[in-house]
Amino acid sequence: MTARKLRSYFLSHPTVVLTNSPLGRVMTHAEVSGRMVKWTVELGEYDIEYKPRAAIKAQALTDFLIEMIQPVEEKVWRVFVDGASNLSGCEVGVVLVSPSEEKIKLALRIDSRVTNNEAEYEAVLAGLQAAREVGASRVIIYSDSQLVTQQVKGTYEAKNEKMLKYLGLITARATSLTDWSIEQIHREENAEADTLAKLAASNRNKHPGSSLFYPTDALY
Known part of the structure; x- marks a missing residue:
């Protein structure tokens, strides 16, 4: 869906997909079948690289949430x-x-x-x-x-x-x-x-x- 809507950007620039699923291995595997063949052909014209998503440190996420939900003290x-x-x-x-x-x-x-x-x-x-x-x-x-x-x-x-x-x-x-x-x-x-x-x-x-x-x- 994203590739279709932003086709001109996908054609003009390399694209990095961050994912923790084996999407890259599936999409680039030679023995794909069914609808996956169609997706592989359609996305094959783009320069797409699949990388694992880096984990967010728990404390950094906690600090961010605390900062975002900190209530404003009423006078x-x-x-x-x-x-x-x-x-x-x-x-x-x-x-x-x-x-x-x-x-x-x-x-x-x-x-x-x-x-x-x-x-x-x-x-x-x-x-x-x-x-x-x-x-x-x-x-x-x-x-x-x-x-x-x-x-x-x-x-x-x-x-x-x-x-x-x-x-x-x-x-x-x-x-x-x-x-x-x-x-x-x-x-x-x-x-x-x-x-x-x-x-x-x-x-x-x-x-x-x-x-x-x-x-x-x-x-x-």
């Missing part, structure tokens, strides 16, 4: 979250920091009565949602809430029904991520997210009927 997004509650509802601040150190800031508000711990859970949910929206696959969530971070990690046991529901929502929302974790930080290190949560509260006081953002999967 990590950092997400700082903070939540606060008051008589009129819940405010959340989220700061997303991209691998190139660019920041996206969100001030969110939920018009439902929650406790302070529940507000911190809402902040984690909002942070995961925001990370998913920007296409992040590897995420580290930073929160200054010891209870929430330790319950999400499994260090503290969650017995309250609301806390268990929040843990279920967090697990479900994180399924779209390749890898994620949550870490506790000091309140001073979470100042930007805290300021954004206060901004959401300020907007509530100025515009009681408006909402900057309403996260999905709310419990209320």
